[in-house]
Amino acid sequence: MKNFIILFALAGLLSGCAFTAAPVSGLIYTDLQYGGVPTSNPVATKVGTAEVTSILGIVATGNASINEAAQKANISQISHVDYEVKSILGIYATWTIYVYGE
Amino acid sequence: MYTKIMFRRAGFGLLLLLFLQGLPAQSSGKFIKQVEQDSFTLYFALPVSMKAEEARVKFEPDFTYHDYEGAPGRDQVTMNFSLFTKEDPVKQIERIEFQAGQESFTTKNVSFLYLEKNGRKWHTRFSALVPVSAYRAVLEKAESTVFEIHAEKRTFIVPGNRKWRKSAGIVAEYLTNQ
Numbered sequence: 001m002k003n004f005i006i007l008f009a010l011a012g013l014l015s016g017c018a019f020t021a022a023p024v025s026g027l028i029y030t031d032l033q034y035g036g037v038p039t040s041n042p043v044a045t046k047v048g049t050a051e052v053t054s055i056l057g058i059v060a061t062g063n064a065s066i067n068e069a070a071q072k073a074n075i076s077q078i079s080h081v082d083y084e085v086k087s088i089l090g091i092y093a094t095w096t097i098y099v100y101g102e
Numbered sequence: 103m104y105t106k107i108m109f110r111r112a113g114f115g116l117l118l119l120l121f122l123q124g125l126p127a128q129s130s131g132k133f134i135k136q137v138e139q140d141s142f143t144l145y146f147a148l149p150v151s152m153k154a155e156e157a158r159v160k161f162e163p164d165f166t167y168h169d170y171e172g173a174p175g176r177d178q179v180t181m182n183f184s185l186f187t188k189e190d191p192v193k194q195i196e197r198i199e200f201q202a203g204q205e206s207f208t209t210k211n212v213s214f215l216y217l218e219k220n221g222r223k224w225h226t227r228f229s230a231l232v233p234v235s236a237y238r239a240v241l242e243k244a245e246s247t248v249f250e251i252h253a254e255k256r257t258f259i260v261p262g263n264r265k266w267r268k269s270a271g272i273v274a275e276y277l278t279n280q
Contacts, residue, residue: 003111033131044137045168046180047146073166073182074215074229082135100137100144 048073244270
């Protein structure tokens with residue numbers, strides 16, 4: 001029990017570190033997907049992805065821009081965008097963007 | 103005494119962390135995305151990073167497939183991939199050979215997308231069309247998959263790693279239902 005309290009306290013402390021923007025987040029563990037606003041182009045035959053990572057909020061690297069993801073799949077007309085957030089104890093977090101289009 | 107308790111707590115935390123890290127491995131969403139469109143389904147096998155036998159070269163392919171009737175490339179899978187090199191950048195690829203057990207497949211339709219410098223690494227992005235039948239064969243024999251990338255005067259040998267085998271097993275299940 002004592003270990004759990006310590007772990008929760010530690011997770012709470014660290015979750016502010018490796019921060020990722022998400023509609024909801026878990027103190028210990030986060031693994032969720034959510035969508036962005038769709039465009040007027042309904043068809044998607046290509047998918048591009050890009051990711052950023054953060055360790056303890058001390059080191060954060062990557063490029064998860066829409067442009068980067070679209071460029072990776074040679075997308076010129078975007079249909080919609082999805083996001084994926086993963087975080088473990090606030091120690092390690094990733095934020096991934098998926099761009100769908102033609 | 104105090105150090106012993108601290109070690110036990112750290113060990114417990116580490117075990118929990120390992121457990122939580124293993125959780126997403128049970129989800130197919132880690133390897134493939136399936137998007138329903140009006141008249142077809144789009145499948146996207148997420149990028150898998152693999153090291154080439156040549157030092158300091160990394161190969162990262164992803165695969166897009168859709169069963170869109172009337173699409174010119176319906177019987178083909180689009181393989182977009184990144185090549186990361188520390189030395190000279192790769193600007194052109196002549197062909198890619200997929201070794202899967204006793205079988206091998208070659209694709210020559212490799213087009214250059216872009217080149218960029220990320221820190222000390224060169225990142226080149228390419229796109230290639232692979233017949234669906236070849237892709238399925240490679241997925242089914244993921245244990246022995248080897249990618250041979252023949253670039254200008256250089257050949258990169260990339261054996262499929264553990265993540266590739268894991269991904270292939272799940273992606274194959276999705277595509278065999280088609």
